[in-house]
Amino acid sequence: MSHKTKVAVIGLGSMGFGMANCCLAAGLETFGYDVNKDAEERFRALGGASAPQSEVLPTLDAALIVVLNAAQTEAVLFGENGIVPHMAKGAVVISSATVSPDFARDMESRCAAFGVHYLDAPISGGSLKASSGDLTIMASGSKEAFAKAAPVLDAISAKIFDLGESAGPGSAMKATNQLLAGVHIVSMAEALTFGMTQGISPETFLEVISQSAGTSWMLENRAPHIVDGDYTPRSTVNIWPKDLGIVLDIAKDAKFSAPITAAAMQQYLAAAGMGLGLEDDAAVAKVYARNAGLTLPESDKE
């Protein structure tokens, strides 16, 4: 009788819920846990397996951790009700939060003390791709960690980069990607509002620049939010002080001068200081608009 992979997804937010569903759709026996019991209930209603965590943990092949940051990751793995001490030897922890490479190495080593594999596996792609199983995973870890995680990775991702045989490079690549993604959003906002001071409408900016050498993945993804005046959060302003904070912390440790990232960070902090932390990250344009006395497009919906 072939073994059915058993996975627990811990963290059923906008990313984790979609990823848990993808595991279900791939035929994995999938448990979903969250501090929000409503989310757990919704996941069970969709076919999620049901059992107390204490009974499930020793039987798992994999635990997929989809929480916000390093502190939450550490709490889930080794906190008061930490899962790792209860997992079977040879099982794997797949850790997807954006964390520092040093933190990832520390978690790998502490998991190893319990005979549990650790895959440093940050994700990229946003909640839509999480729902459709089309994430990009920037992963590193032992051959055993990759092998044990394979059914879960296959269920949730369209592209897996194998970046090395231990934890660290996965998180390093994610931090590098976030540096650029965070900078490109602010740069788009700076250029769009600069154009407005010269009489270029946000619509014309988007039409022309998206077809020119000044374009970026983030510009094409986020500038439409400003054109539409729609700041419904797909990814919030608050993500960036966290993620660029990780980048700048790593950079400081490496004595690496990162002036563009540092300047971008200030604009996100100004946006958060304006009370926009929970809006879509394209709202960083409001910092520029306020400073320059510009009026951004408003949504038709209101």
Place this chain on the structure above:
Amino acid sequence: MSHKTKVAVIGLGSMGFGMANCCLAAGLETFGYDVNKDAEERFRALGGASAPQSEVLPTLDAALIVVLNAAQTEAVLFGENGIVPHMAKGAVVISSATVSPDFARDMESRCAAFGVHYLDAPISGGSLKASSGDLTIMASGSKEAFAKAAPVLDAISAKIFDLGESAGPGSAMKATNQLLAGVHIVSMAEALTFGMTQGISPETFLEVISQSAGTSWMLENRAPHIVDGDYTPRSTVNIWPKDLGIVLDIAKDAKFSAPITAAAMQQYLAAAGMGLGLEDDAAVAKVYARNAGLTLPESDKE
């Protein structure tokens, strides 16, 4: 007998020479002028028409100005041997240098005093696309200016944006594009070298990030130069203090705070200060490498 469009291309550098050839290839009667007489000779050898400028000017339909900046543009149009006073009423000046919108408006008005149309027509795409007639043109000007310029524009471009009925918006859009292009090159260099401090090779950086949300048009175009250690200038470091200088001057006039652009400018100035002004603009990565004690890839060619 149908009239054969007569155009003079003034400025036969890496961009202008290719554009002049495209005019020839499109069947226009094309004259090429440059302070470098060798370039003129090479162009005539390829089929360029030959006649003293003083005889040609009154007969032209269009003059396409492909020089470096506003000062050179003004010298060509209205300097000691300025061409505009000698052009026929109803002819058009097509101005392609990156200049400020105010400068473009001034040139339009001074051309109008001689009955000459002015098309504010900055170009984007680089010397390869100039050679193949595939430039993008960000243009604005009167209907008459567009109509008169049409045979030339069709010969040199794959895409023409019509941004408004007077000079200014074309240059404004070009400045906006340069803001992003300049920032994205520096951001790529910052991220690539940041990754190196974390053990990510430039090759792996390029492979992963070009397929991720952190990518940009400039990253995909310029990061390969760093991976290959090839700083043969396609577009030089020196272009950026000029073009970002225009952006920051316009921004200052508009009381527009542009902290990302300002930070990017400093890195290009540092590169120029290191003596890299005539290298490919990807050489801005050498500023980061020097600061952080990193060794960038070297070319295999040596």
